[in-house]
Amino acid sequence: MNQHDPADPLDPPAIASTADHTLEERRRARIAVDAQFSAFYRKTIKRLTGFLINHGASLPVAADIAQDAMTKAYQRWGDLREPQAWVHIVASRAYIRKATDIREEPVDQVPEPTSLLPRPDTAADWEARHDTLQLAKKLPYRQRQILAWTLSGYTPSEIAQQLELTPEAVRASLKKARRTLAEYIRQGEEEQ
Known part of the structure; x- marks a missing residue:
């Protein structure tokens, strides 16, 4: 029941x-x-x-x-x-x-270590060893942006889609960035 x-x-x-x-x-x-x-x-x-x-x-x-x-x-x-x-x-x-x-906030002490930055005191040394990064900072922003996307493995078509540009504009900026970097490197070698 x-x-x-x-x-x-x-x-x-x-x-x-x-x-x-x-x-x-x-x-x-x-x-x-x-x-x-x-x-x-x-x-x-x-x-x-x-x-x-x-x-x-x-x-x-x-x-x-x-x-x-x-x-x-x-x-x-x-x-x-x-x-x-x-x-x-x-x-x-x-x-x-x-x-x-524009604000600058200098620090007296090096930041604490993290998993992404195990030894913060060596970050400047690491950046200095990578001359290409220093040269890339001289590029116009759009060229540097497209170069960064390319170095992260994206194709010009994918970059164009994400940045809402045409693939041709992406290819042109990438070509200019590569030429400019090659010229910077050549000038640096001539100075040495």
Whole structure:
């Protein structure tokens, strides 16, 4: 004999088991999303930092901006169709905002070590050893931007799509950037 009251439309034990089941599904889904994002993060963070350095950012600034972009990506993870391109765009825009900000805030002490910057005191030495980065900083912003996207593995068509340019304009800027860098290198070799 059923002890369920026919006036009560829902069976409380059925509700409880459904709620537990839903919570467990959400927990599993969250774990899967976290694992997916974690793999994306590990695959992308160093390249994104390098992308920003190629734009002209110093290593500490590039690491901070890359981390901020990844945080924003995690917050919007379910909505992103092309997460790699999205973080590159967000990071690029953040760097532009930072680069055009005139305020200087010198520090007396070297920043604390992080996983992206294990020895902050050697960042300047690392940058100095990479002459090409110093030369790239002399390029006009658009050429430096397109060169950074190219060095991150994007094709001119992909860059054009992300920056809302024509592929021809991207190719032309890339060609000018390469020619200018080659000229800078040639001049440097002649001076030595």
